[in-house]
Amino acid sequence: TGVVTAGATWLHWRRFMVPITVAVGASALVAVAVGAIMAFVPGSRDAVHPMLLAAGLLVFALAMRWDMTDLERRTRRSDVAFWLHLAAAPLIAHPIFHMLGVFDGAVSAPMAALVLVLYVAFACVALAVDRRALLVSSLVYVLWAMYSLFEQSGAVELAAALTALVIGSALLTLSAFWQPMRRGVVGLLGGLSQRLPPTQQVALA
Incomplete structure (x- = not known):
């Protein structure tokens, strides 16, 4: 089929x-x-x-x-x-x-840090190509990692609220400063930037 x-x-x-x-x-x-x-x-x-x-x-x-x-x-x-x-x-x-086994059990601090590093890497790729799809697809894993980390630190009742606050603030900042941040990322790519959309373009995906 x-x-x-x-x-x-x-x-x-x-x-x-x-x-x-x-x-x-x-x-x-x-x-x-x-x-x-x-x-x-x-x-x-x-x-x-x-x-x-x-x-x-x-x-x-x-x-x-x-x-x-x-x-x-x-x-x-x-x-x-x-x-x-x-x-x-x-x-x-x-x-x-x-x-990485993010959903296999409790997320340790090193695992949560690795998930965040990967998400930052995805964010850099998303900024470079001016597409947000990678950020959306990986968001659930970051949410789970942050939630587990807060829960293990003792903030059981506040884990969901703290996760929403941290991730929400990060996404809001990324959205508000998308173009300035994109100019910074693309500026680091040298000649490769000529093959990427101009930095004044609005992200579509």
Whole structure:
């Protein structure tokens, strides 16, 4: 069914060129590839998260390829990239945090710190490419890590409130100062910045 879906989306794209179609087709191909490997390669089920991560990086690269053909984000190509970023983000974020075992039990202080470092790294990538999909996909893991950390520190009754306060403040700051922060991140990339959207653009995803 995945192959049929991929073929149907390709035909749909050729006929109607609806931006979301490319992302649907890419997701179908990922499902087919991962499913085929799990079906025919013994023991591959134990490597499902690395496979999904690799697939997510490939979809992200495809999204960037579409993005780089329309840096001003004025054509349908930017919309195609938007949906591809939305497809790639969970394929990248979920396997990483699952491999770390964020939901396997109580989150220790080192684990919480690692989750926060990863979220900051995702934020830098999001700022650089001017897409917020990675931040959204990984938010639940940061919330859980912060909640567990506050709970273990003794603030059981206030854990949820403190988590909401810290994460909410961080997201509000990021949203309010998105463009200045983006200029700072892009400025560190040197010549690579020429392949990224201009810093005055408004983030779309």
